[in-house]
Amino acid sequence: FISKLPQTGTTIFTTMSALANEVGAINLSQGFPDYECSAELTDLVNAAMKQGHNQYAPMGGVMSLREQLAIKTEKLYGAVYNPETEITITAGGTQALFTAISTVVNPNDEVIIFEPAFDSYAPAIKLMGGVVKSLSLDPPDYRINWEMVKRLITNRTKMIILNSPHNPTSTILHKEDIEQLYSLIKNQDIFILSDEVYEHLIYDGETHHSIAAYPELRDRSFIIASLGKPFHTTGWKVGYCIAPEYMMKEFRKIHQFLVFSVNTPMQYGLAEFLKNEDNYLSLPGFFQQKRDSFRQGLEQTRFKLLPCYGSYFQSVTYNDITDEKDMDFAIRLTKEFGVASIPTSVFYSKGTDHHVLRFCFAKRQETLDKAVDRLMKV
Ligand code: GLN
Numbered sequence: 001f002i003s004k005l006p007q008t009g010t011t012i013f014t015t016m017s018a019l020a021n022e023v024g025a026i027n028l029s030q031g032f033p034d035y036e037c038s039a040e041l042t043d044l045v046n047a048a049m050k051q052g053h054n055q056y057a058p059m060g061g062v063m064s065l066r067e068q069l070a071i072k073t074e075k076l077y078g079a080v081y082n083p084e085t086e087i088t089i090t091a092g093g094t095q096a097l098f099t100a101i102s103t104v105v106n107p108n109d110e111v112i113i114f115e116p117a118f119d120s121y122a123p124a125i126k127l128m129g130g131v132v133k134s135l136s137l138d139p140p141d142y143r144i145n146w147e148m149v150k151r152l153i154t155n156r157t158k159m160i161i162l163n164s165p166h167n168p169t170s171t172i173l174h175k176e177d178i179e180q181l182y183s184l185i186k187n188q189d190i191f192i193l194s195d196e197v198y199e200h201l202i203y204d205g206e207t208h209h210s211i212a213a214y215p216e217l218r219d220r221s222f223i224i225a226s227l228g229k230p231f232h233t234t235g236w237k238v239g240y241c242i243a244p245e246y247m248m249k250e251f252r253k254i255h256q257f258l259v260f261s262v263n264t265p266m267q268y269g270l271a272e273f274l275k276n277e278d279n280y281l282s283l284p285g286f287f288q289q290k291r292d293s294f295r296q297g298l299e300q301t302r303f304k305l306l307p308c309y310g311s312y313f314q315s316v317t318y319n320d321i322t323d324e325k326d327m328d329f330a331i332r333l334t335k336e337f338g339v340a341s342i343p344t345s346v347f348y349s350k351g352t353d354h355h356v357l358r359f360c361f362a363k364r365q366e367t368l369d370k371a372v373d374r375l376m377k378v
């Protein structure tokens with residue numbers, strides 16, 4: 001059997017969650033909440049089921065959900081997308097990413113990614129025969145040097161993948177970043193894939209600069225977003241992609257044969273829930289309180305905090321504790337101290353010795369307190 005992805009193992013999220021479960025550790029590795037989603041939302045889904053919304057959704061997604069997403073996108077980013085032709089509901093962000101990558105990448109096309117990078121990008125590019133061109137970013141700021149990006153661009157560059165708020169580093173792209181990006185590619189045929197699944201999780205009054213807000217870039221961009229992250233329903237696996245019609249038309253050709261469509265009652269429930277904008281506008285406050293409390297706790301430990309501007313992840317360095325590799329230390333921390341994290345070197349194609357661990361703080365206060373108690377003993 002000839003592997004199509006010889007260098008790819010099981011994703012770190014599965015590996016660390018399995019280890020956490022095996023040894024009974026507090027699982028701050030894979031990003032998901034340990035509290036319930038809104039009862040109003042589950043009631044809406046139950047009602048949709050009782051009303052008989054239990055058969056295939058339209059291929060592009062339940063129309064009322066697409067309409068609500070169009071309203072939200074216009075309200076937040078001033079961008080008008082046609083729900084009929086420019087918004088597609090996907091089985092989570094990961095399927096949307098895979099579909100978007102397969103829509104544009106042909107053999108030998110180059111795709112620029114910034115590392116640390118979410119672990120699904122590179123395998124999807126490689127499966128399409130594409131070539132990954134990565135630019136490695138360093139803590140504490142993980143700033144993109146656009147001069148370096150310019151040097152990576154060739155006449156084979158097909159796409160650039162952005163991710164803001166960023167997983168795993170919790171950094172965000174600023175307006176200047178997007179302007180610099182635009183000046184680099186304005187005269188070239190380069191697509192953008194903008195992974196914005198943490199769009200609503202942004203702190204300290206910062207603004208999320210969606211690519212949707214930049215008309216010149218929007219015309220060549222797939223924007224990927226999530227409904228699991230904002231509404232605490234990662235297990236429902238509902239996300240979406242927005243793109244101009246000429247791109248979405250091609251995206252749907254693949255989407256229809258990958259999943260055809262996404263579970264119907266969840267889409268009805270989410271559509272109703274989105275009608276109340278407080279349900280997403282309240283998220284920065286909700287998560288910032290968790291971030292602040294977790295950071296305060298970690299300040300009493302020997303871990304050193306990295307900045308966190310967005311997402312529900314907090315990264316730390318641990319040079320005062322050990323010089324172990326992050327993978328070895330993350331495993332030992334899980335087994336000996338009962339707290340699971342994600343070692344971030346796995347998000348670099350060539351690894352790193354940055355010694356950074358990522359913790360998810362989308363957890364109940366008592367879980368965060370218990371985790372901090374354990375981390376104080378390290
Ligand atoms: N996005 C989540 C994280 O970073 C995990 C996604 C997954 O498990 N595939 O933890």
